[in-house]
Amino acid sequence: xxxxxxxxxxxxxxxxxxxxxxxxxxxxxxxxxxxxxxxxxxxxxxxxxxxxxxxxxxxxxxxxxxxxxxxxxxxxxxxxxxxxxxxxxxxxxxxxxxxxxxxxxxxxxxxxxxxxxxxxxxxxxxxxxxxxxxxxxxxxxxxxxxxxxxxxxxxxxxxxxxxxxxxxxxxxxxxxxxxxxxxxxxxxxxxxxxxxxxxxxxxxxxxxxxxxxxxxxxxxxxxxxxxxxxxxxxxxxxxxxxxxxxxxxxxxxxxxxxxxxxxxxxxxxxxxxxxxxxxxxxxxxxxxxxxxxxxxxxxxxxxxxxxxxxxxxxxxxxxxxxxxxxxxxxxxxxxxxxxxxxxxxxxxxxxxxxxxxxxxxxxxxxxxxxxxxxxxxxxxxxxxxxxxxxxxxxxxxxxxxxxxxxxxxxxxxxxxxxxxxxxxxxxxxxxxxxxxxxxxxxxxxxxxxxxxxxxxxxxxxxxxxxxxxxxxxxxxxxxxxxxxxxxxxxxxxxxxxxxxxxxxxxxxxxxxxxxxxxxxxxxxxxxxxx
Amino acid sequence: xxxxxxxxxxxxxxxxxxxxxxxxxxxxxxxxxxxxxxxxxxxxxxxxxxxxxxxxxxxxxxxxxxxxxxxxxxxxxxxxxxxxxxxxxxxxxxxxxxxxxxxxxxxxxxxxxxxxxxxxxxxxxxxxxxxxxxxxxxxxxxxxxxxxxxxxxxxxxxxxxxxxxxxxxxxxxxxxxxxxxxxxxxxxxxxxxxxxxxxxxxxxxxxxxxxxxxxxxxxxxxxxxxxxxxxxxxxxxxxxxxxxxxxxxxxxxxxxxxxxxxxxxxxxxxxxxxxxxxxxxxxxxxxxxxxx
Numbered sequence: 001x002x003x004x005x006x007x008x009x010x011x012x013x014x015x016x017x018x019x020x021x022x023x024x025x026x027x028x029x030x031x032x033x034x035x036x037x038x039x040x041x042x043x044x045x046x047x048x049x050x051x052x053x054x055x056x057x058x059x060x061x062x063x064x065x066x067x068x069x070x071x072x073x074x075x076x077x078x079x080x081x082x083x084x085x086x087x088x089x090x091x092x093x094x095x096x097x098x099x100x101x102x103x104x105x106x107x108x109x110x111x112x113x114x115x116x117x118x119x120x121x122x123x124x125x126x127x128x129x130x131x132x133x134x135x136x137x138x139x140x141x142x143x144x145x146x147x148x149x150x151x152x153x154x155x156x157x158x159x160x161x162x163x164x165x166x167x168x169x170x171x172x173x174x175x176x177x178x179x180x181x182x183x184x185x186x187x188x189x190x191x192x193x194x195x196x197x198x199x200x201x202x203x204x205x206x207x208x209x210x211x212x213x214x215x216x217x218x219x220x221x222x223x224x225x226x227x228x229x230x231x232x233x234x235x236x237x238x239x240x241x242x243x244x245x246x247x248x249x250x251x252x253x254x255x256x257x258x259x260x261x262x263x264x265x266x267x268x269x270x271x272x273x274x275x276x277x278x279x280x281x282x283x284x285x286x287x288x289x290x291x292x293x294x295x296x297x298x299x300x301x302x303x304x305x306x307x308x309x310x311x312x313x314x315x316x317x318x319x320x321x322x323x324x325x326x327x328x329x330x331x332x333x334x335x336x337x338x339x340x341x342x343x344x345x346x347x348x349x350x351x352x353x354x355x356x357x358x359x360x361x362x363x364x365x366x367x368x369x370x371x372x373x374x375x376x377x378x379x380x381x382x383x384x385x386x387x388x389x390x391x392x393x394x395x396x397x398x399x400x401x402x403x404x405x406x407x408x409x410x411x412x413x414x415x416x417x418x419x420x421x422x423x424x425x426x427x428x429x430x431x432x433x434x435x436x437x438x439x440x441x442x443x444x445x446x447x448x449x450x451x452x453x454x455x456x457x458x459x460x461x462x463x464x465x466x467x468x469x470x471x472x473x474x475x476x477x478x479x480x481x482x483x484x485x486x487x488x489x490x491x492x493x494x495x496x497x498x499x500x501x502x503x504x505x506x507x508x509x510x511x512x513x514x515x516x517x518x519x520x521x522x523x524x525x526x527x528x529x530x
Numbered sequence: 531x532x533x534x535x536x537x538x539x540x541x542x543x544x545x546x547x548x549x550x551x552x553x554x555x556x557x558x559x560x561x562x563x564x565x566x567x568x569x570x571x572x573x574x575x576x577x578x579x580x581x582x583x584x585x586x587x588x589x590x591x592x593x594x595x596x597x598x599x600x601x602x603x604x605x606x607x608x609x610x611x612x613x614x615x616x617x618x619x620x621x622x623x624x625x626x627x628x629x630x631x632x633x634x635x636x637x638x639x640x641x642x643x644x645x646x647x648x649x650x651x652x653x654x655x656x657x658x659x660x661x662x663x664x665x666x667x668x669x670x671x672x673x674x675x676x677x678x679x680x681x682x683x684x685x686x687x688x689x690x691x692x693x694x695x696x697x698x699x700x701x702x703x704x705x706x707x708x709x710x711x712x713x714x715x716x717x718x719x720x721x722x723x724x725x726x727x728x729x730x731x732x733x734x735x736x737x738x739x740x741x742x743x744x745x746x747x748x749x750x751x752x753x754x755x756x757x758x759x760x761x762x763x764x765x766x767x768x769x770x771x772x773x774x775x776x777x778x779x780x781x782x783x784x785x786x787x788x789x790x791x792x793x794x795x796x797x798x799x800x801x802x803x804x805x806x807x808x809x810x811x812x813x814x815x816x817x818x819x820x821x822x
Contacts, residue, residue: 258785315591315609373763376781384767384778385608388587399767403677 033510037528038227041519042239042248046232049189050200050209052167053121054128058253058279061167061520063209063230067194068170069218071099071118071149072161074278074516078333078428080161083522084113084171084195084218085149094156094471099149099164105218107173108199113218115143117195120174122151124183134163134432137469155469158476159429166278166428167520171195197223197524206232217524224527243269243504249528250505250512252519257318257377260502271504273320275518277331280426280433281499282324283378285369285386289455289492291418293365297490298356303419304342304494305349306393307386313497316381321500326484327434328426329498331516333473336481340488349393359394366396370411370420373402378499379421386419409448423499424449428516430480431468438487439464455492549739549814559810565803569796573620582614584770592786606775606789607782615775616796622771623753623797626687627804630752631745633691634698639734639741641695642702647710647729657703664696669758676764683766690755694748701744705737739815746808750801757797772797 045059052064073083080088085099105113119141126135137157142150151160163169176193177183190203197219198211209230213223231248233239236256240263242248252275254260264271285307287294294300309323322330326339353359367390371383380401387397397419402408412420427433436442436449440456460483467479487493503519505512508529515521553559582588587609588601595604595612603612645656663671675689709715710733718732759765760773761780772793779789 256781258782262784311587316607380778381607385587387768388585388608388610391583391585401681401763401767403681403764 031510031529033224033525033527034530035224035527036226037508037530038229039225039250039509039523039526039528040242040248041228041230042242042251043230043232043253044234044236044239045253046206047209050203051172051183051186051189051192052170053125053172054184054189056130056168058520062252063200063203063211064170065167065196065517065520065522066198066211066228067192067196067200068167068172069105069113069195069197069522070165070167070169070171071101072165073521074162074165074428076274076277076515078162078277078516080165083165084118085164088161090471094158095153097151097153097160098144099151101147101149102218103147105195106216107176107195108193108214108216109173109176110216111173111175112146113171113173113195114146115149116146117174118149118171119143120178121172122169124172124177125169128184129168131168131427131432131436133435134159134168156471157431157469158471158473159431159468162429163432165521166432166517168427168432197522198225198228208232219524223522223524225523228523240504243506246506249509250503250519252501252503252513254502254504255375255378255499257320257500260320260500260504261318263504269504269506270509270512271502272512272514273500273502274514275503275512275516276501277329278426278428278516278518279501279520280329280332280428281423281501282327282329282426282495283321283382283421283423283497283499284324285382285494285496286412286420286422286453287492287494288415288417288419289453290415291367293356293358293367294418296356298352299358299365300491300494301342302349302352302356302359302393303390303395304491305345305352306395307342307389307494307496308344309496310344311389312382312385316385317377317497317500320502321378321497324495324498326488326495327437327493328430328480328484332426332428334430334477334480334484336477336484338481339485340491342488342491342494346393353393353395364396365394366398368398368400368418370400370402370408370417372408372421372423373404375423378423378497382496383421386421412452413446413448413450415445415452415454422449430464435464435468437493438483453492455490457486457490460486460490549811553810553814556810556813558806559813562803562806562808562810565799566807569620569800569803570624572617573624576617576620580613580617582611584614584618585610586614588614592782592789594786595788595792603792604786604788606779607786612775612788612792615770616772616792618770619772619775619793620796622683622766622769623756623773623800626683626690626756626771627749627753627800629684629687630690630694630755631748633688634694634748634752635741635745637691637695638698639702642699643706643729643734645699646703646706647725647733649707653703656699660696660699663693666693668693669755672755672759673762673764676759681759681764681766683769683771686756686759686765687752689759690752694751694755698741698744698748701740702737705740706733709733709736740812743808743812743815746804746811750804750808753797753801753804757794 047059050063052060069084071085072080086102088099090097122141137153137155139154140152144150173193191200197217199214201212202210211228213226239251240259243251263269287300289295313321313323325341328334350359357363358365369383371379383399387399390397411417425433440461442451443454444450463479463483467476470476510527511525513519513523588611589605589609591607591609593605601611641656645653671693672689679685718728757773760777763777765774765777775793776790782789
């Protein structure tokens, strides 16, 4: 269903681009999907539980997207497609969204999925999910009849369609979860009754998650796979070894570029960077704008000019990561070229430092850099590089390591840092994943991935808020472009690169998940060549 | 006051000279000494002969040794000079080794001496404390200490010292228990020497030889310990040490052998040297060897 447009486009491009693309596309279209088989997915992420309504992060999102259906889904481009909802419609003022649910859809316990379940699930998400901005404009969820859901908003909220497609808004069975317990700590989150293509039959933390085909899935004939096993490995190395030995068939979210390069050479595995436009993972250097020296925009700009993005992407990341220059990834519809880039320029850097009174002949500048632990190539190596790079303009940098993630996030969210390397996801729409980093109102002490830079520019807030309610895509893009330009001028964050997430899979895997959500979207169309 | 202690050791040429004679005749001990001198030479003379900031990016990352004349041992994953790292890293690594051994000796000898000398409830109490520390897995305990505080060089040395002293304490205690019953100690007591005097001026000098051997071996162990902690990412990221080089290079083991192998070889040579010297000292201080 969703494949047709993708294929025809591939055929058009095939002549001009690579021969392999043609080969893959024609091979795919020539063959009927085969039913059956077990797909073993290697993972290094350890979910706390499987209910993505109350837990963000990729660890929960990957299994949850298989267990729970969402109202909509997105393909490879940023356009909505029907999923549990077969059609949807905005009112003229764009403040009311009406969705028609599919007939005959059932939960894994056989009971019907009704509008009542949908509005209850969305309410749970609105109340509990850490991404509070994504449903903030919603005034009411209403069940008009068992097949019709009405979402009333206080203002136009164009991001709503994308929100309803992400594993952030799973449809839960109300009769199972609405049992008076706090949903965040409900033990049913470990083996939830779901609504998606696969039902969970086993969840052994640190070992595996076993998902089995749900025969009553509302899309006829799908899913193709009998079983998905998400097997957890201690580190990327052992996951890759499992892939090479045939123990696993797919390894998503791999960011070790040396491993990726090695697998590219191996020949019998396919490597793709598709499937990550939705999460839009960025790797950046954040400044504490309240730091005495870093509160001076010239110092921040000087630091930016002293850092060579090409060195990071080519030398540290084997040429696999893309340089990043702004708050969104290149795959985002809101990407713009018109921003302050800060291309490597040591002379400019020294001049700016001198203007600020530092550098040669000025005051000595000593700064500390933190980094997120356990993300070697993206975080630690870049932090060490920043230390070496800033030494060339006379800034002494001390690297501070954190023994574990909570220590680092505690330091950053309580503003106990000068500069820190950080990784933040776009989550498809700026309203979900971008605004939080820059809005004055989101300077919230103690919360990681809020505006921990404590950056505040009323103008940027105005632009971003206006873009959030602008239904017209072209105008929206324009507003974001203005906001991004201003942010890069003010530089609370120096954008370094996009995290080079890759999915590696064996040749048996057909229709790999390359939608904007990748493996964080439903894998009902993936099948195995037997 | 030290006079009686001295005369209690019958020696014509002085015990140190005699020990050196034995030490000198052992080829393995001399090899160890040569290795140690070599490592120290690189560490202390190196910075005067080869002057590169070990944190500076000097060339393309992961350049193999010998490919570029100005960087004979190649570069690491950030393009930093490996040779500069080896030279600069030596002093940090050796400093951690010696400091940790010193801390081990201080705590171990203090606790062991009192436990061995007084016996009774003092002994019981101190030995229970010692056993408490002895049953903790040392690497894990050191990791906890370094994690709780910052992984700075001083903290790493402290952590290693804190987990390593029980053995020294037990050794000291047994030496003290043996020596305190000897006649010259009784003689000291008879002429009215205080406990402190007897412990530090009479018994300790006589218990010293095995303790020196133990201290030497502790240095080697501490260097390995530091490398182990670094491998787990728990080393001071702002001070170049061999351990840090191994820790940040381990990801590249399959692509660039030299990044980890060269500092690894330095650690190997140093620990080998220290151990051989320790063994040589053990023989040299052993009275049975002296009669040969």
